[in-house]
Amino acid sequence: MISIKGLKKIYKTKHQDIKAVDSITLDIDEGEIYGVIGYSGAGKSTFVRLLNRLEDPTAGSIVIDDKEMTSLKGNSLRLARQDIGMIFQHFNLLWSRTTEENIAFPLEIAGVPKKEREERVQELIDLVGLTGRETSYPSQLSGGQKQRVGIARALANDPKVLLSDEATSALDPETTNAILDLLVDINQKLGLTIIMITHEMHVIRKVCDKVAVMEAGQVVEQGQVIDVFSNPEQEVTRKFVEQLMTNTEEDDSLDFVLEQAKEGKIVQLHFAGESTNDTLISNVAKSYDININILQGKITQTQNGALGKMVIQMTGEKAILAEALNYLKNTSTAVVEVIRDDD
Numbered sequence: 001m002i003s004i005k006g007l008k009k010i011y012k013t014k015h016q017d018i019k020a021v022d023s024i025t026l027d028i029d030e031g032e033i034y035g036v037i038g039y040s041g042a043g044k045s046t047f048v049r050l051l052n053r054l055e056d057p058t059a060g061s062i063v064i065d066d067k068e069m070t071s072l073k074g075n076s077l078r079l080a081r082q083d084i085g086m087i088f089q090h091f092n093l094l095w096s097r098t099t100e101e102n103i104a105f106p107l108e109i110a111g112v113p114k115k116e117r118e119e120r121v122q123e124l125i126d127l128v129g130l131t132g133r134e135t136s137y138p139s140q141l142s143g144g145q146k147q148r149v150g151i152a153r154a155l156a157n158d159p160k161v162l163l164s165d166e167a168t169s170a171l172d173p174e175t176t177n178a179i180l181d182l183l184v185d186i187n188q189k190l191g192l193t194i195i196m197i198t199h200e201m202h203v204i205r206k207v208c209d210k211v212a213v214m215e216a217g218q219v220v221e222q223g224q225v226i227d228v229f230s231n232p233e234q235e236v237t238r239k240f241v242e243q244l245m246t247n248t249e250e251d252d253s254l255d256f257v258l259e260q261a262k263e264g265k266i267v268q269l270h271f272a273g274e275s276t277n278d279t280l281i282s283n284v285a286k287s288y289d290i291n292i293n294i295l296q297g298k299i300t301q302t303q304n305g306a307l308g309k310m311v312i313q314m315t316g317e318k319a320i321l322a323e324a325l326n327y328l329k330n331t332s333t334a335v336v337e338v339i340r341d342d343d
Contacts, residue, residue: 001028001029001030001031001032001064001065001160001161001193002026002027002028002051002062002063002064002065002161002193002195003026003027003028003061003062003063004024004025004026004027004028004051004060004061004062004063005025005060005061006023006024006025006059006060006061007021007023007024007025007047007050007057007059007060007061007062008021008022008023008024008057008058008059008060009021009043009046009050009055009057009058009217010058019216019217020043020046020217021043021046021047021050021057021217022043022216022217022218023060023218024047024060024217024218024219025219026212026219026222028193028195028210029193030191030193031187031191031192031193032193032194032209032210033183033184033187033193033194033196033207033208033209033303034193034194034195034196034208034209034210034211034212035195035196035198035203035204035207035208035210035211035212035225036048036195036196036197036198036211036212036214037198037199037200037201037203037204037211037212037213037214037240038199038213038214038215038236039199039215039236040199041216042214042215042216042217043214043216043217043218044165044197044198044199044214045165045166045197046217047197047214048086048163048165048195048197050062051064051069051084051161051163051195052081052084052086052163053069053070053072053077053080053081056070057070064080064083064084064160064161065083065160065161067080067083082106082110082157082159083157083159083160083161084159084160084161084162084163085153085154085155085156085157085159085161085162085163086154086162086163086164086165087147087150087151087154087162087163087164087165087167088150088165088166088167089165089166089167089169089170090170091138091146091147091149091150092150093138093146093149093150093153094138095137095138095139096137097137098134098135098136098137099125099130099133099134099135099136099137099141099149100121100122100125100134100135102138102149102153103121103124103125103149103152103153103156104117104118104120104121104156105153105156106153106156106157107120107121107156107157110157120156121152121156122134124152124155124156125152127152127155127186127189128148128149128151128152128182129148129182130145130148130149130152133145142175143170143171143172143175144171144175144178144179147167147168147171147175147179148179148182150167151167151179151182151183151186155186155190155192159192160192160193161192161193161194161195162183162186162192162193162194162195163194163195163197164183164194164195164196164197164198165197166197166198166199167179167196168180168198168200168203169198169199169200176202176203177206180203180206180207183196183207184207196208201240201241201243201244202244204225204240204302205225205244205300205301205302205307206302206303207303208225208302208303209224209225209303209304210222210223210224210225211223211224211225211228211229213228213234213236213237213240215234215236220234220236220237221233221234221237224304225302225303225304226272226302226304226305226306226307227272227304229241229244229302229307230270230271230272230307230335231272231335241307244300244307261293261295261313261340263313263315263342264291264313264314264315264316264321264342265313265314265315265321265325265338265340265341265342266295266311266312266313266314266338266339266340266341267311267312267313267314267325267328267336267337267338267339268309268310268311268336268337268338268339269308269309269310269311269312269328269334269335269336269337270307270308270309270334270335270337271299271306271307271308271309271310271333271334272305272306272307272308272333280328280334281294281310281312284324284327284328287324287327288316288320288323288324288327289316289317289320290314290315290316290317290320290321290324291313291314291315291316292312292313292314293312293313293315294310294311294312295311295312295313296309296310296311297309297310297311298310311339325338
């Protein structure tokens with residue numbers, strides 16, 4: 001569906017060349033929800049602007065639905081862009097137009113007849129849950145409703161690809177979840193390929209099938225969400241995983257946990273997929289004459305399965321502890337890490 005090879009964008013300044021996007025190669029399948037995550041300055045926004053040719057690449061190719069986007073110009077480019085919808089962080093609505101007029105705007109530009117426009121607009125209003133708000137102006141809508149207008153407008157020309165550039169980062173958590181649920185529903189109903197540009201792990205966890213992690217203009221890791229985040233190779237990826245797996249509302253940081261546990265082995269277990277359902281701790285407790293205290297734990301769901309983290313304290317005789325630890329390492333699919341050993 002989408003094939004990106006060797007994509008580069010270099011901004012030339014008086015004193016230096018800035019590589020905003022540096023040799024990105026990605027393949028995105030039709031109907032996927034594909035996440036691109038990175039911190040500010042990683043090159044995400046430049047990358048998304050290259051996809052719809054709001055920016056011209058310095059090098060590389062972008063093929064969308066068998067069209068080489070980087071070679072298109074003029075009317076050919078304008079027509080190809082109609083297959084790519086985009087939703088924005090700050091909505092980008094026309095404040096002097098009502099809901100239905102905002103949604104109709106791209107259809108007007110495309111020259112769609114009035115009757116057909118009206119039918120399409122009502123269909124989209126129903127799809128995104130704005131029935132009854134047809135004649136409301138943006139100033140009369142909540143943030144979530146504004147973004148629903150933005151989504152409907154992006155879908156007006158029946159695109160094959162939807163680009164979401166930080167579309168939920170200006171919304172509160174409850175509204176964010178509602179918008180993400182809407183995007184999943186649209187993906188399933190329309191078979192639409194969606195690319196989610198974000199710095200929020202919650203977005204990746206909740207809706208994405210695959211993910212690419214960006215840093216300094218490059219993709220440093222990519223693959224199935226559960227595979228990338230259950231075994232992160234890069235420091236930036238590990239930071240995102242820690243963000244996902246730590247509950248910042250509670251004082252349960254690892255340092256705090258270690259302060260409370262004064263003795264024994266402290267072991268951290270990382271689970272992925274079906275292994276989160278294993279009765280591992282129960283089996284160890286039944287098989288070995290040791291004490292096990294669960295100090296910290298969390299399981300979170302992704303589109304591909306569950307991710308879990310648990311910190312346990314193991315106390316008992318040294319030899320038996322060694323046997324139990326060996327059991328943990330060799331009989332489960334969990335990644336086992338000893339983070340403190342009194343021995």
